[in-house]
Amino acid sequence: MMPSRIALFISGRGSNMTAIAEHIRDGSLSAEIAFVAADREGAPGIETARTLGLPTVVCSYAELGRERAERALAAAVHEHLASWIVLAGFMRVLSASFVHEFAERIVNIHPSLLPAFPGSEAIRQAWDYGVKVTGVTVHLVDERVDHGPILAQAAVPIEENDTPARLEERIHCVEHDLYWRCLKDLLEGRFTKTGRRRMRREHP
Numbered sequence: 001m002m003p004s005r006i007a008l009f010i011s012g013r014g015s016n017m018t019a020i021a022e023h024i025r026d027g028s029l030s031a032e033i034a035f036v037a038a039d040r041e042g043a044p045g046i047e048t049a050r051t052l053g054l055p056t057v058v059c060s061y062a063e064l065g066r067e068r069a070e071r072a073l074a075a076a077v078h079e080h081l082a083s084w085i086v087l088a089g090f091m092r093v094l095s096a097s098f099v100h101e102f103a104e105r106i107v108n109i110h111p112s113l114l115p116a117f118p119g120s121e122a123i124r125q126a127w128d129y130g131v132k133v134t135g136v137t138v139h140l141v142d143e144r145v146d147h148g149p150i151l152a153q154a155a156v157p158i159e160e161n162d163t164p165a166r167l168e169e170r171i172h173c174v175e176h177d178l179y180w181r182c183l184k185d186l187l188e189g190r191f192t193k194t195g196r197r198r199m200r201r202e203h204p
């Protein structure tokens with residue numbers, strides 16, 4: 001079977017992108033990175049992507065505005081024949097029309113146990129709230145922020161000697177392990193669908 005082609009959308013340092021790229025390189029995830037896109041010039045992850053030899057696309061929201069930037073992103077997805085869009089720290093809310101165009105084919109990772117603490121600053125909000133367990137969620141993207149069907153979650157307990165920085169670091173470690181495993185299941189067609197529920201089955 002031909003590996004699925006994925007488009008990675010980033011805004012920041014791209015550590016999740018790098019983790020996914022490493023698992024593709026070592027053969028644990030059968031996929032091809034069609035391209036890496038950023039919403040702004042100077043996203044550090046774009047430099048990393050170039051170093052990794054990945055095709056890159058910058059669709060500057062600041063210069064183009066959301067509508068044109070999204071059209072450029074959609075065009076890149078079609079042009080590079082990507083079947084999946086993998087958001088990895090992409091700090092823009094995708095419009096309903098973009099989401100509908102790629103329905104059930106956009107995945108996101110979020111640093112909390114959704115539906116708790118959606119939006120940016122999730123780690124800080126969980127910390128300030130004083131929860132004893134937080135975590136990571138991988139979900140399909142729908143037209144609402146951090147709301148689509150959940151594919152996978154992993155819990156991260158808050159430890160006695162934690163600091164916000166230490167918690168953040170542990171959450172990122174969990175992200176780097178959860179995302180590629182979940183993508184593997186998704187690309188292999190292992191999820192069944194009942195309403196919002198997505199269940200993983202052993203044999204597709």
Ligand code: GRF
Nearest residue numbers: 012013014015016089109111
């Ligand atoms: C991660 O915490 C992810 O859950 C959130 O944005 C962050 C991206 O980090 N959506 P990185 O750019 O992959 O290092």
